[in-house]
Amino acid sequence: MLQIAEKTFFVGLGTLSLARKKVNKVIDELAKKGETTSNEVRQLVRKLEDTGKTEKESLRAAIGLKCCASGQPGPVTRQDFERLEQKLDELREKLS
Numbered sequence: 001m002l003q004i005a006e007k008t009f010f011v012g013l014g015t016l017s018l019a020r021k022k023v024n025k026v027i028d029e030l031a032k033k034g035e036t037t038s039n040e041v042r043q044l045v046r047k048l049e050d051t052g053k054t055e056k057e058s059l060r061a062a063i064g065l066k067c068c069a070s071g072q073p074g075p076v077t078r079q080d081f082e083r084l085e086q087k088l089d090e091l092r093e094k095l096s
Contacts, residue, residue, distance in 0.1 A: 012059075023048060
């Protein structure tokens with residue numbers, strides 16, 4: 001299950017990268033042709049960034065719901081990981 005999610009994530013990143021390149025290319029072409037002003041380009045870029053941020057948050061929420069719905073715990077935070085490392089170190093000391 002985790003491998004499928006990981007592969008899906010990387011496919012999404014690849015798609016996002018290609019889309020970003022295409023958007024930049026279209027914006028550059030429009031600016032060169034004089035069909036848009038620099039102000040319009042900036043507004044378009046801001047709108048695309050806002051849409052991307054919204055989609056990212058939606059994706060995070062969906063992933064979180066799937067993890068919790070499947071009975072598996074949610075993603076591990078750095079704090080969780082550091083706390084577990086500290087407990088592991090303490091147990092190692094007790095066993096030594």
